[in-house]
Amino acid sequence: MRFMTMNKLAILILLFLGISNLKAQTNALSNSPYSLFGVGIPNTFSTGKTNALGGAGIALKSDNSLNSLNPASLGAMPVKHFYFDIGYKAQLFSLSEGAGSSNQSNSTFSNVALAFPVTQQSAVSLVLAPYSNVGYDITGIEQSIEGSTSFYTSDVTGNGSLNELDLNYGYSFFNKLRLGITGTYLFGKTEQTEYNTILDYFLDIQRENRYTGFRVGAGFQYDITDKISIGSNVKIPTSLEATQNSIVSQDYDDDITEETSVKNFELPLEMGFGTEFKFGESYAVYADYTRKLWSKTEQESSFNDYKDQDSFKTGLTFIPKPGGIYYWQNVEFRVGANYDTGYLNIAGNDVSSYSVNVGLGLPVSRSGSKLNLMYSYGKNGETSNGLIQENIHSLSINFSLDGIWFMKPKYN
Template sequence: MPFMMNNNYLKILGVLFFWISTIKAQTNSLTGSPYSLFGLGVQTNSNIGRNSALGKGGIALESNYLLNTLNPASFTGIPEKSFLLDIGFLGELNNVSTNDKDENRFSSNFSNLAMGFSINERSGMGISIVPFTDVGYALIGIATNIEGSQDQFISNIIGSGGLNDLSLHYGYRIYDNLSLGMKASFLFGVIDQTENIIFEETFLNIAEENYYNGFRLGFGLQYKIDDQYTLGFTTDFPTSLSGSQDRSVFKSLDFIPTEVEDENDLAIDSFELPLELGFGASARFFNSLTVNLDYKGNLWGFTKQSDDIGDYVDQSIISLGAQYRAKEIGLKYWENIEFRAGFNYDSGYLKVNDQTINNYSVTAGIGFPISIRGGSMINISYATGQRGTVSGILVEEKFNMINVNISLKDIWFRKLKFN
């Protein structure tokens, strides 16, 4: 038994090492949305395991054999002496339409890493890192008139990066049907923006790196009415993310580069995150069909923030999902395959010219068991949807995404028996 415990600790160290090595790549090229220009970027499309295919919902679902980081109370559902690991990858194709042209953009990267384990029969905990916001925009060939002149200069603006959410989850079952959970998150990341200005034979390059970080607390609850119905609740408290900026400016005249400005740790405005409330319900029918319904309300209006071109408003997110599995533990391989589908509507939180930038998506997915009895799965999900509309300065964005998650389950502290 001591040998197995040490072996499991080595697994955790290996996972943490992989985490550290991928944090830097976490926020690069995870979206091509032009709306990631605003605020801290667009809210991430990444999700753990099955949730991506269930309309990005599942507040009332347990972490029984697949992790569910949407509610820390779900970690009490991890079977005793079990260890769960989830690694995800995301690919996204965006089609951006304006009044006069269309453009396609593709991005892909590692999207999430999470692990969870049972502490005892009443509690479980885990760690996860997922993108919190994604930034990936390119504004090429913007022509601007020079004030008081007929001449124009051309600007190319490119942005990338985003914020990560590194969270510690803990759940405790108070009663057989009531579980509480707590989540402590560290949000951090960098948003890069580079602007190249061209006028005749003069070039100006402005590079800004905006750093943000801060802590956030959240709580969760799951109440099991009976074997068929479960309710869930989550809350993430408001917090302020402190920011700083590194800025450098170079110009080139007659192809001779000159440094104009190079400053580090400049003070910039903090970014306020709102109070977020989530409610979820799940129901199971015929021991094979599970349906989940979630509602989230993000109270952005209380932050009293505004972007350069718009205001932040309260946000509502509704998600609906369904999962079918022929048998809970089937003797045949196909009886353990899981089929999933869902829908998500997001009212948006940024209002421009009295119009809120909302979005919706339709999802579908499938879970292939790696083995019949092991509990490990390969989860593949697809989502298609639309954000914004062709109106005024707004653009219409149609997106298609594929999430691939490898969800592994292992059993700890087994005693080997020999006849």
């Protein structure tokens, strides 16, 4: 039996690593001009059902599916189970600037994760997901030629992603208090290519920035009653080491290649607090608040300022009749919303965002596996003050597998 158990564990880890390798090599474009700043647009997608709850779930236990928002949730994972979660997202961006507008789209894997118990009170999980995405295309930038009244034009494109691999551990005390810790390895690259036309002369500059770093976090959850729970999480500040490879291509000369060290990118202290309220057997309400202290990183940029970021998230779930004999009685209906003050201030204007979400949790097996579907509509930025407004339609699909193992076969 132990040999079969280890085989199952080895197969799951190999599957995870195989998908992780594929995922790490994928550039998840954001199609957002705001991804020009820093290391790109932060990822807002997560595992399981939290996408449809407006991103809320700090107090949500991992008692029937994996919740990657708080490592403490793993303390509620049932023994003899394992979780596997893989997600896919697609987005349509409608960009508006003054009287002009354009439409762009992208799609990519959003996460891959697995979790399994260690003891009756604890469990571990591995989660791979983008931390941020880069994707922009800016054309027709006019710049003056130094010492002349003439101008030259530039086109700039960028793509890439920064990924995070989380190792989480959660432990339960007295069946009410759960504590957890997280170790995160961040890695990835962003690429920017600048095409310059100076009179009849062409000059192309390609820059590739690579980032690596480690981060530590922690969390707790506490059940005040059977119907009310609270939770909190924290991620400490860290510095991402950056190196840059650049290639300068010219019409009448050889390419110039150079590797240089660039200024590290600072990630801020993050703190979150969440609540869960259950009403009867059918309803549950979640509410989260998160603050990220970007201003404390004191990063300098000639284009923008970093400011402290506040996020407010809430969600509602409804199951018509849990354990009912009919399929639709066990379908979970979800709605959610969030508002984010943003972390960028451009020319004195904050770039805030909001979104509304709806979703379904469709059972696919008696063990608890579900197909999680989510649609959201959101807005980022505004057209006033020279900014760009993004209207974003998003669709996510997460297959959340809940399997049972460590059990002796009934018949040999």
